[in-house]
Amino acid sequence: MHDQIRLAQTVDRFVRRIHVSLQHRAPEVDTNRVGPWGGMILFTIAEAQPVSIQAVTQRTGRDKSQMTRKLKELEAKGLVLREGSEMDRRVTLLSLTPKGQALVEALQSILGGVIEETLEPLSSAEQDALLEMLERL
Amino acid sequence: MHDQIRLAQTVDRFVRRIHVSLQHRAPEVDTNRVGPWGGMILFTIAEAQPVSIQAVTQRTGRDKSQMTRKLKELEAKGLVLREGSEMDRRVTLLSLTPKGQALVEALQSILGGVIEETLEPLSSAEQDALLEMLERL
DNA sequence: TATTGTTATACTCTATAACTATA
DNA sequence: TATAGTTATAGAGTATAACAATA
Numbered sequence: 001m002h003d004q005i006r007l008a009q010t011v012d013r014f015v016r017r018i019h020v021s022l023q024h025r026a027p028e029v030d031t032n033r034v035g036p037w038g039g040m041i042l043f044t045i046a047e048a049q050p051v052s053i054q055a056v057t058q059r060t061g062r063d064k065s066q067m068t069r070k071l072k073e074l075e076a077k078g079l080v081l082r083e084g085s086e087m088d089r090r091v092t093l094l095s096l097t098p099k100g101q102a103l104v105e106a107l108q109s110i111l112g113g114v115i116e117e118t119l120e121p122l123s124s125a126e127q128d129a130l131l132e133m134l135e136r137l
Numbered sequence: 138m139h140d141q142i143r144l145a146q147t148v149d150r151f152v153r154r155i156h157v158s159l160q161h162r163a164p165e166v167d168t169n170r171v172g173p174w175g176g177m178i179l180f181t182i183a184e185a186q187p188v189s190i191q192a193v194t195q196r197t198g199r200d201k202s203q204m205t206r207k208l209k210e211l212e213a214k215g216l217v218l219r220e221g222s223e224m225d226r227r228v229t230l231l232s233l234t235p236k237g238q239a240l241v242e243a244l245q246s247i248l249g250g251v252i253e254e255t256l257e258p259l260s261s262a263e264q265d266a267l268l269e270m271l272e273r274l
Numbered sequence: 275t276a277t278t279g280t281t282a283t284a285c286t287c288t289a290t291a292a293c294t295a296t297a
Numbered sequence: 298t299a300t301a302g303t304t305a306t307a308g309a310g311t312a313t314a315a316c317a318a319t320a
Binding site for chain 2: 010014116126129135
């Protein structure tokens with residue numbers, strides 16, 4: 001079996017484990033039921049708000065049509081604010097409401113804990129190396 | 138932003154990129170349209186055939202009810218064979234048909250290529266280290 | 275009583291293409 | 298002509314619980 005295939009399988013399993021762990025813990029906090037993918041969007045907005053829909057779409061690597069729908073949901077739940085850009089009137093800028101900000105922090109704390117546990121078999125230096133490598137990809 | 142969150146985002150993006158690349162190249166080979174998840178099941182069977190449904194479910198980290206449906210599809214397409222175990226009559230053993238085997242090899246070659254490209258920014262030693270770390274998790 | 279596998283159902287996420295509006 | 302965003306629709310993947318057969 002090629003190394004590349006093993007890598008694909010281990011990464012898939014890794015993601016899966018995190019996903020399942022989150023599913024068990026996130027509900028306590030995620031009362032709005034944004035889901036893991038909704039969480040990812042909120043994180044991405046939090047990083048660089050105000051940010052255009054286009055930028056969030058690119059950073060998360062998803063499709064813009066999905067973004068529209070999910071954002072509509074996040075907006076309806078009072079987590080995200082849209083406002084038109086004055087520079088380019090095609091652009092919509094996104095930012096978090098205080099409620100959205102609080103949710104991001106709560107979700108990050110849970111996700112952080114899950115990742116920390118999952119990475120436990122690695123030394124701290126290895127964890128740093130892993131992150132550095134992934135960021136280079 | 139915590140390192141853990143950055144890790145989650147980079148891993149998510151990494152998986153996403155591979156997924157998208159595959160989607161563009163796999164159709165040439167995946168005439169049965171098993172999809173990435175169907176491919177993962179086939180790979181897992183290929184590794185250890187004949188293998189019980191339960192074992193494949195565990196190794197892929199998915200749910201058994203999903204397995205049932207996907208296996209039914211793979212069987213209908215003539216890629217997978219089921220046969221009852223003689224040791225334990227609750228157990229169903231899975232193996233690949235020649236057609237399934239050929240598909241696995243074709244898909245692996247494509248996936249291998251995609252992963253290789255994606256990992257290009259890393260040195261060969263780093264790639265080995267990455268795989269080794271992931272396997273330890 | 276526990277385990278293997280199946281069925282049913284509802285839900286989330288994804289892909290594609292056609293569309294509007296601004297630039 | 299190109300880009301930002303929306304809409305519509307179909308399909309793939311997932312979670313949950315209830316169930317039958319075997320151990």
